[in-house]
Amino acid sequence: MSSIESNNSLAIFPRSWSEKEAGRVPGNIPIWVGILSELTEFGIFFTAYFIAKFNYPEVFASGPLSLNTTIGVINTVILLASSYFMAKAMSNIRRNDYKKCERYLWYTFICACMYLSFKSYEFYWNDLQGFSTKTSEFFTVYYYMTFNHFLHVGWAACAILWVIFRLRSGAYSAKEHSGLEALAVYWHMIDLMWILIFPLLYVLR
Amino acid sequence: MKRLGKLEYYFIALITITFSNTLLGEGFDSTAFITTFVALTVMYKGLVVIDHFMELKEANKFLRLMMRTYFFIFPSLIILSSMF
Numbered sequence: 001m002s003s004i005e006s007n008n009s010l011a012i013f014p015r016s017w018s019e020k021e022a023g024r025v026p027g028n029i030p031i032w033v034g035i036l037s038e039l040t041e042f043g044i045f046f047t048a049y050f051i052a053k054f055n056y057p058e059v060f061a062s063g064p065l066s067l068n069t070t071i072g073v074i075n076t077v078i079l080l081a082s083s084y085f086m087a088k089a090m091s092n093i094r095r096n097d098y099k100k101c102e103r104y105l106w107y108t109f110i111c112a113c114m115y116l117s118f119k120s121y122e123f124y125w126n127d128l129q130g131f132s133t134k135t136s137e138f139f140t141v142y143y144y145m146t147f148n149h150f151l152h153v154g155w156a157a158c159a160i161l162w163v164i165f166r167l168r169s170g171a172y173s174a175k176e177h178s179g180l181e182a183l184a185v186y187w188h189m190i191d192l193m194w195i196l197i198f199p200l201l202y203v204l205r
Numbered sequence: 206m207k208r209l210g211k212l213e214y215y216f217i218a219l220i221t222i223t224f225s226n227t228l229l230g231e232g233f234d235s236t237a238f239i240t241t242f243v244a245l246t247v248m249y250k251g252l253v254v255i256d257h258f259m260e261l262k263e264a265n266k267f268l269r270l271m272m273r274t275y276f277f278i279f280p281s282l283i284i285l286s287s288m289f
Binding site: 022023024025026032036039043046050053054057064069072073076077080081083084086087088090091184185188189191192195196198199200202203204205 | 212213216219220223224226227229230231234240243244247250251254255257258259260261263264265266267268269271272275276279282283286287289
């Protein structure tokens with residue numbers, strides 16, 4: 001037997017690999033491949049931000065003053081709350097409390113919708129002030145980062161609906177809930193990206 | 206009255222940090238001190254979400270290290286950017 005022969009269906013780990021030794025993998029391996037890709041993508045955005053800020057310090061010092069900070073704060077609170085609800089959904093599925101798990105998933109979904117609504121309003125508000133992607137280098141980076149993040153929240157919200165449907169179909173239990181957990185870690189990753197985006201665009205000058 | 210759990214305390218801490226960072230950003234110019242403070246709190250917020258919401262504290266070491274490294278690198282870049 002070859003030493004690189006896989007011990008799982010994805011064929012990416014050597015036979016010697018064991019989860020017991022390496023530690024638990026929350027969700028599943030494919031979602032972590034996705035999360036790694038997203039972290040790389042956002043890593044490029046953040047690097048672009050720092051390069052642009054270094055080259056255009058005045059524009060980046062005045063840029064945050066033009067934004068609607070109140071909406072930024074509201075969206076931060078909404079995303080943090082959504083992460084909390086998602087963590088509660090996870091703790092309830094582990095107790096086989098399906099009703100509470102579903103309730104918290106709906107709360108998370110409502111938070112996602114609220115985030116998308118506030119963000120859409122913010123884009124509209126920016127438009128009314130005359131700000132666009134071409135206004136300045138700051139706004140180019142701002143739209144580049146926030147619209148991408150907006151898309152991530154959008155499709156993850158659709159994934160919440162799918163997971164609720166699967167939960168109702170009896171696909172998850174205290175013993176087997178890797179699909180739900182995969183969504184949870186992905187959702188937390190989106191929250192983490194906003195935790196970085198918020199101070200970069202709204203707070204620091 | 207129902208006692209707050211660990212998750213609730215972390216959630217309150219994250220919200221408090223968000224408001225304090227915003228007040229600092231709104232009330233003061235981004236001096237090196239303010240920037241460093243905000244960067245450190247961002248680092249803390251990231252680590253809390255990674256360890257307690259994502260539940261990576263007891264999970265695979267590589268995944269935890271990868272996520273935590275991300276939240277050491279970018280807040281450090283925030284501090285570095287205040288020096289230029």
